[in-house]
Amino acid sequence: MRAALLMLCAIRLQRWLLVIGLGMVLIGLSGGFVILAILGVTLAVIGPLVTSGIVFRMVSAPRPVGLILFGRFKLLLGQLATQLLLAALVTAVITAALARTGGPHPVPTFLAVFGIATLAFFASYSISHRYGGIWWFAACLLVPRLTQHLSSRFLDRPVHEALLTPIGLRVSALAEVLAWVVFGIMYLNARRITLTSWVGPRTADAQPAAHFASARNLGPYTRKDAIRMLLSGNNQGRLRWSLRPMVIVVFCVALPALLPLIATQGRVAAPLVLRVSVICAFAGPAAAVLAIGMMRRVKSLWLVAGLGRLELLGTAERYGWYSVAITTALVWAVTLTMLGAADALPDFIRLGGLLVLPLASGALVLYFNLLLVRGRNLIDTLTVAGVTALLATQIICACVAPRSPFLNGLAAVEIVLVPVLRLAVVRRWEVLDWLVYRPPRLETRRAR
Amino acid sequence: MANTLALRIFTLQPSSGVPIYLQLIQQVRRMVASGQLTPGTELPSVREVATEYTVNPTTISKAYSLLENEGLLQRNRGKPMTIAAGRHGAGSLPQRLKQIESQVDALVLAARQLELKSTDLCQFIAKKMEKNRD
Amino acid sequence: MTESVVTTRGLGKTIGKKTILRNISVDVDAGSVVGIIGKNGAGKTTLLEILLGFSPASNGSAQLFGHDSFTLPAATKGRIGFVPQQDELVSLLTCRQQLALIAALHRHWNHALIERLLAAWEVPMDSLIQTLSGGERQKLSTLLALGHEPELLVLDEPVASLDPISRRQFLSEVIEISADHVRTVLFSSHIISDLERVADQIWIVRNGELAWAGPLDALKEAVVRLNISARRLLPSSLPLGNAISQQISGQRASAVVSHWNEEQLADLRRALDAEIEVEPLSLEDIFLEFHA
Numbered sequence: 064m065r066a067a068l069l070m071l072c073a074i075r076l077q078r079w080l081l082v083i084g085l086g087m088v089l090i091g092l093s094g095g096f097v098i099l100a101i102l103g104v105t106l107a108v109i110g111p112l113v114t115s116g117i118v119f120r121m122v123s124a125p126r127p128v129g130l131i132l133f134g135r136f137k138l139l140l141g142q143l144a145t146q147l148l149l150a151a152l153v154t155a156v157i158t159a160a161l162a163r164t165g166g167p168h169p170v171p172t173f174l175a176v177f178g179i180a181t182l183a184f185f186a187s188y189s190i191s192h193r194y195g196g197i198w199w200f201a202a203c204l205l206v207p208r209l210t211q212h213l214s215s216r217f218l219d220r221p222v223h224e225a226l227l228t229p230i231g232l233r234v235s236a237l238a239e240v241l242a243w244v245v246f247g248i249m250y251l252n253a254r255r256i257t258l259t260s261w262v263g264p265r266t267a268d269a270q271p272a273a274h275f276a277s278a279r280n281l282g283p284y285t286r287k288d289a290i291r292m293l294l295s296g297n298n299q300g301r302l303r304w305s306l307r308p309m310v311i312v313v314f315c316v317a318l319p320a321l322l323p324l325i326a327t328q329g330r331v332a333a334p335l336v337l338r339v340s341v342i343c344a345f346a347g348p349a350a351a352v353l354a355i356g357m358m359r360r361v362k363s364l365w366l367v368a369g370l371g372r373l374e375l376l377g378t379a380e381r382y383g384w385y386s387v388a389i390t391t392a393l394v395w396a397v398t399l400t401m402l403g404a405a406d407a408l409p410d411f412i413r414l415g416g417l418l419v420l421p422l423a424s425g426a427l428v429l430y431f432n433l434l435l436v437r438g439r440n441l442i443d444t445l446t447v448a449g450v451t452a453l454l455a456t457q458i459i460c461a462c463v464a465p466r467s468p469f470l471n472g473l474a475a476v477e478i479v480l481v482p483v484l485r486l487a488v489v490r491r492w493e494v495l496d497w498l499v500y501r502p503p504r505l506e507t508r509r510a511r
Numbered sequence: 512m513a514n515t516l517a518l519r520i521f522t523l524q525p526s527s528g529v530p531i532y533l534q535l536i537q538q539v540r541r542m543v544a545s546g547q548l549t550p551g552t553e554l555p556s557v558r559e560v561a562t563e564y565t566v567n568p569t570t571i572s573k574a575y576s577l578l579e580n581e582g583l584l585q586r587n588r589g590k591p592m593t594i595a596a597g598r599h600g601a602g603s604l605p606q607r608l609k610q611i612e613s614q615v616d617a618l619v620l621a622a623r624q625l626e627l628k629s630t631d632l633c634q635f636i637a638k639k640m641e642k643n644r645d
Numbered sequence: 646m647t648e649s650v651v652t653t654r655g656l657g658k659t660i661g662k663k664t665i666l667r668n669i670s671v672d673v674d675a676g677s678v679v680g681i682i683g684k685n686g687a688g689k690t691t692l693l694e695i696l697l698g699f700s701p702a703s704n705g706s707a708q709l710f711g712h713d714s715f716t717l718p719a720a721t722k723g724r725i726g727f728v729p730q731q732d733e734l735v736s737l738l739t740c741r742q743q744l745a746l747i748a749a750l751h752r753h754w755n756h757a758l759i760e761r762l763l764a765a766w767e768v769p770m771d772s773l774i775q776t777l778s779g780g781e782r783q784k785l786s787t788l789l790a791l792g793h794e795p796e797l798l799v800l801d802e803p804v805a806s807l808d809p810i811s812r813r814q815f816l817s818e819v820i821e822i823s824a825d826h827v828r829t830v831l832f833s834s835h836i837i838s839d840l841e842r843v844a845d846q847i848w849i850v851r852n853g854e855l856a857w858a859g860p861l862d863a864l865k866e867a868v869v870r871l872n873i874s875a876r877r878l879l880p881s882s883l884p885l886g887n888a889i890s891q892q893i894s895g896q897r898a899s900a901v902v903s904h905w906n907e908e909q910l911a912d913l914r915r916a917l918d919a920e921i922e923v924e925p926l927s928l929e930d931i932f933l934e935f936h937a
Binding site for chain 3: 284285286288289292360362363365367369371496498499
Binding site for chain 3: 525526527528529530531532533558561562565566567568569570573
């Protein structure tokens with residue numbers, strides 16, 4: 064139980080989101096604004112949903128946990144309780160909201176939502192350790208297609224209707240229970256749960272040192288190279304460095320792309336434009352996630368590279384922009400190809416809005432991260448809540464109403480916000496105090 | 512006659528309550544008094560001692576300077592420090608004279624009683640010291 | 646004329662409501678080896694970070710090589726080497742790559758020195774940093790700061806994870822560095838026996854203030870324990886001007902005093918009509934007495 068509450072309320076940010084989300088739910092329910100209610104509950108729930116796996120792994124990684132009697136078991140129960148609670152919450156809201164319009168029956172909705180939550184949990188659990196998470200994303204994308212394909216062969220009706228039948232419901236419930244049992248057994252028996260730095264691919268064990276050394280030039284690095292490597296914390300080529308955000312994008316895409324599909328029992332098909340808009344909405348923030356890793360390393364450049372505070376800001380800014388730009392370019396390539404191939408290009412304004420979105424939101428998240436250098440205080444918390452709400456709205460909007468001009472409006476707001484944020488960022492960095500700003504160190508060392 | 516010493520002739524304890532330079536000074540004094548260090552013996556350089564015992568060279572340098580002021584050591588330009596000549600024995604001239612003061616008082620008293628003149632006494636003493644030298 | 650390498654005047658630091666440092670004024674001349682000791686949380690790391698410009702002082706000033714710490718020019722930064730308590734190594738590189746990385750950022754790099762030390766300190770050169778043990782990481786961090794032969798070397802607990810042999814090797818290197826009285830070393834450590842060997846100045850940080858900032862030799866001579874055995878009953882509190890602690894029972898007493906000098910001995914003997922033994926204290930004992 065404690066774990067469940069922890070997930071929901073631990074971080075101050077999450078508390079804000081919870082309050083806002085619940086507020087929206089209440090308003091939505093009472094006023095009959097379906098969208099608002101769904102938006103609200105998604106807002107409240109999206110945090111724990113996406114990060115539950117990672118946090119779970121982090122919490123179970125330290126050795127003492129394995130030594131506490133039934134420590135892991137308790138954690139597992141707590142996590143299960145959390146997932147059930149979240150699913151129940153979402154189901155309750157959806158049912159209540161859609162009750163007026165003759166909405167779906169609570170039980171299958173619950174199963175569906177719980178299934179999604181489980182998938183998300185497993186996915187984020189795996190991704191925090193090696194690239195095993197990749198297989199989960201692939202599964203998330205492929206399995207629905209596969210089942211639809213199979214069902215059209217063997218059953219005489221589509222899968223989602225098959226699931227509605229009592230047999231179908233029992234099967235899916237059984238599947239979910241089974242999944243948790245298997246996971247539980249694996250988890251409890253795992254000898255060591257390691258949390259490895261998820262900045263960069265793991266090649267340590269697979270390849271001998273010699274190969275690694277020859278792969279990268281040992282010879283003298285240029286100053287620019289050195290700074291970049293110190294900032295990014297890895298030694299990869301510039302292009303591969305930006306591929307990680309694409310991975311994050313794929314991960315985030317799988318989740319919400321499925322949500323509307325299943326929640327509305329497949330009645331609303333996921334159009335191409337939806338997928339495109341979702342990708343665009345996610346790409347920006349995902350690319351800027353890299354900035355978080357960079358911020359931790361900026362301090363080491365102060366003495367060694369002899370850079371002043373504003374110069375450090377300039378360097379961090381430059382690399383952040385670079386990451387956002389590369390990701391945006393990739394997104395443009397992908398989405399334009401998709402749209403062009405399906406011959407479904409929306410009109411110019413909406414297209415422009417869609418394409419600008421990754422750039423604008425990426426820049427927003429970048430400067431937003433650069434802003435948070437003053438430790439904890441009220442203004443910062445409010446800003447965090449505000450920006451998160453903005454981004455969440457953007458994402459939800461992209462999922463739910465991809466064709467509306469609302470997205471364009473959001474993009475415009477972001478474009479205006481960016482220079483404003485930048486001014487604040489510059490002022491803060493002029494007097495950056497590293498005793499006040501202590502970024503947490505996520506990387507753990509490998510113990511011998 | 513100059514002979515270089517083995518490096519580890521001192522026993523320095525950094526964790527003692529006595530500062531390292533004092534330990535060094537006391538040891539050199541003792542060794543000179545007991546004859547372990549003869550005049551002209553070369554002492555290892557400041558840097559050598561610091562490296563051998565893994566201690567700060569400043570404290571060694573301080574010890575050497577103080578010993579030089581005391582007259583126990585002699586600085587030779589371009590060469591390592593050596594024990595100053597004629598310095599083995601206990602301390603400076605006034606100190607040494609003080610040690611035999613009681614015997615000299617007795618001698619002077621006896622000489623007075625025998626009505627000896629100071630010049631005769633001094634010549635006698637000088638002759639005795641000559642004889643004692645070999 | 647020796648330029649003062651580090652100068653602070655009335656340095657203080659307050660974060661929020663907590664005052665971490667108070668009124669610190671010190672001077673460090675070139676060629677010194679300064680050992681900094683203090684309880685955990687006394688403010689050692691804060692002091693070092695302010696000196697290096699990571700954080701602005703709330704009051705007073707801090708200067709390195711004559712420049713204000715907060716706005717150190719790049720050229721001055723090149724004269725400084727810093728080994729932080731938490732190392733800042735890039736896990737995915739090999740040791741050689743990490744060294745090459747840092748070498749690229751400095752104009753001057755002594756490759757021969759680094760090669761020699763890599764071999765002597767037994768740091769595996771071609772292993773990935775994430776496979777190194779804690780001690781090896783520390784050694785590598787230290788090497789990174791030594792390569793460009795800085796005039797000021799600042800180390801924050803550089804030997805905490807090292808075995809005694811490695812520690813001794815490190816100390817030898819510090820002595821080598823400071824031997825010509827041109828390069829300065831500042832290092833904080835909990836291993837007091839190490840400091841007694843190599844430091845010539847000691848700073849004791851207690852509750853954000855400097856309880857002592859001066860030569861180690863003077864400290865050992867100034868803080869002594871007096872073991873008193875009197876011929877008559879002793880008063881309940883001894884007539885000592887600067888006693889840090891005292892224990893009296895009947896005719897015997899033991900007191901620790903600071904600012905001791907030999908002239909006080911005769912007076913005290915007469916005043917108390919007692920035999921007094923002056924016992925010098927090791928640095929560890931002094932440190933414990935300062936915090937008793």
